[in-house]
Structures are given as structure tokens and as C-alpha cells.
Amino acid sequence: MAGGLIALLDDVAAIAKLAAASVDDVGVAAARAGTKAAGVVIDDAAVTPGYVVGLAPARELPIIAKIAVGSLRNKLIILLPAALLLSAFAPWAITPILMLGGAFLCYEGAEKLLHKLTGDTHTDDAAAIADPAELEARQVSGAIRTDLILSAEIMAIALAELPQQSLWMQGVVLAIVGIAITIAVYGAVALIVKMDDVGLHLVKTGRAVGLGRGLLAGMPVLLKLLAWIGTAAMLWVGGGIIVHGLAGFGIAGPEHVIHDAAVAVGGGVGAIEWGVTALGSGILGLVVGFVVVGLIKLLPGKKAH
Numbered sequence: 001m002a003g004g005l006i007a008l009l010d011d012v013a014a015i016a017k018l019a020a021a022s023v024d025d026v027g028v029a030a031a032r033a034g035t036k037a038a039g040v041v042i043d044d045a046a047v048t049p050g051y052v053v054g055l056a057p058a059r060e061l062p063i064i065a066k067i068a069v070g071s072l073r074n075k076l077i078i079l080l081p082a083a084l085l086l087s088a089f090a091p092w093a094i095t096p097i098l099m100l101g102g103a104f105l106c107y108e109g110a111e112k113l114l115h116k117l118t119g120d121t122h123t124d125d126a127a128a129i130a131d132p133a134e135l136e137a138r139q140v141s142g143a144i145r146t147d148l149i150l151s152a153e154i155m156a157i158a159l160a161e162l163p164q165q166s167l168w169m170q171g172v173v174l175a176i177v178g179i180a181i182t183i184a185v186y187g188a189v190a191l192i193v194k195m196d197d198v199g200l201h202l203v204k205t206g207r208a209v210g211l212g213r214g215l216l217a218g219m220p221v222l223l224k225l226l227a228w229i230g231t232a233a234m235l236w237v238g239g240g241i242i243v244h245g246l247a248g249f250g251i252a253g254p255e256h257v258i259h260d261a262a263v264a265v266g267g268g269v270g271a272i273e274w275g276v277t278a279l280g281s282g283i284l285g286l287v288v289g290f291v292v293v294g295l296i297k298l299l300p301g302k303k304a305h
Helices: 002-036 038-051 057-089 091-118 132-160 167-193 195-205 209-248 253-266 270-298
Strands: none
Touching (some): 057 132, 091 209, 091 270, 132 167, 167 195, 167 209, 195 209, 209 253, 209 270, 253 270
């Protein structure tokens, strides 16, 4: 009896150790996969504040919450099962899908840059919507559609970092990455869009008036800066995905050129090498984006919006 109990305890201890090791593996894999998707996360965080600009301040946080819920739905209900199906039955399709998504990001980035440089603000009939509820619903649905593309890239990038993991491990890691990134992105967005309210509160209450005025003056600048960062992120992330995808198909020339330039300029300084790599990827992404914009404009009855 005692021997059986000891054997049982040994089995429990072994299972506990295995579980602990699995938790560690999940944590490491999730951190690695999440880091690889950082560029798209920056893009997501930079793009989203634009969807609440001009709406009632009291509705900003509820709108962000709705978008966050939609983002979680995108990641966990739509994209996670699709990613696992791809991993199980068509792993060869992951890289082409990533590259298509990268080309879309390049297209979006190039188009936004053209609008910024030409002064075309690309306004649509949203401004003509008088009903606040209708406008809010439109903005939320538009943000969730945009999030679906960015979330697909995040999940695909994360999945590409887990080729040797079991299917259940991939599912757990993708769920952790999806939840963590959603919380981080929309938490940051909520903080950004409420900074002007914080500044106004500080001025009205007489507490840290200088800081409050600084926040009020700085928020429009920050939002414009975020718009530029979002555009740049689309180009360097999209270009980087295409560069790595081409290398995976045996076309390693662009990757080697960018890597050699980064090493030559950076001289072993990681931040400089990263900057040169991002610049090189961004230039390639801009070229790809302009090509896609041009092709779309050539389609009968179509034009880049």
C-alpha cells in the first residue's frame, strides 16, 4: 500500500514537472512569437486612434472596448482555428499567405503616403452621417475590418515561429499572443485618446497646470506622429515579410543586400543595424506598394482609394 502510494506520488511529481516545463515552453514560445509580430502591433496601435477622433469624448472608451472585443473575436474565433487548420493540413501555404498580407500592408502604406504627400485627405460620406449611433457603428465596424487584416498578419507571423511545436502548443501560444497583444494595443490606444482629457482635468483643477497644457498642446502632434508611424510601419513590416518570404523561396538577394548594408552601416551597433534593416525593408515595401497601387488603378472601373 505504501509502495503504491509512493509510486503514485512519484507519478504526480513527474506530471507536475512536465506541466511546469510545458508552461515554461509556452511562455518562451509566446514571447518569441509576440516579438516577431511587434512591427504589426505598432501599426495596429498607430492606426486605431484615428477611428475615435472627432467622436464624443464620453464614447471614446466604449468604442475602443467594442473594437477590442471585435479584435479578440477576430483572433480567437476566426483566425486561430484557421491558423491551426493551415498548420495541420497546409503548412506550405503559411509563407504565401504572409506575403500576400505583406503586399496588402505595402499597398495600404503607399496609398496613405500618397494621400499625405498630395494633401488628399480621402474623406468619404462618414462626415455626412448625422446619427451619432450610426457613425459610431460605422467606425467600429471599419476598425474591426482593418484589425482583421492586421490580426491575421500577427497570427501568421506568430505561427511561422512555431513550426516544431505540437498542434495544441501552437493553439495555446497563439491564444496567449492574441490576448496579450490585444490588451497591450487597445490599452495603449485608450491611454492615448484620453490624454487630452487628462490634460484638461489637470488644468481645470489647478493641479500640474503646466503638464496639463502640455498634454493638450501635444496630443494633436502625437496623433499626427502616430499616423506617420503607422504608415511607416505598414511599409517596413510589409516589406520585411516579403523579403523573408522571397528568401524562403530561394530568392535571397534582397535579404542579403539589406543585411549587408545594415552590418556595414551599423558596425555591430544593434539599434543602427535594426534601423537600416527597417529602412531597407521600407524602401522595398514602398516599391511593392506603388506597384500594387498602379495595378489597381489599371483595373477597369477601379481606382486606389
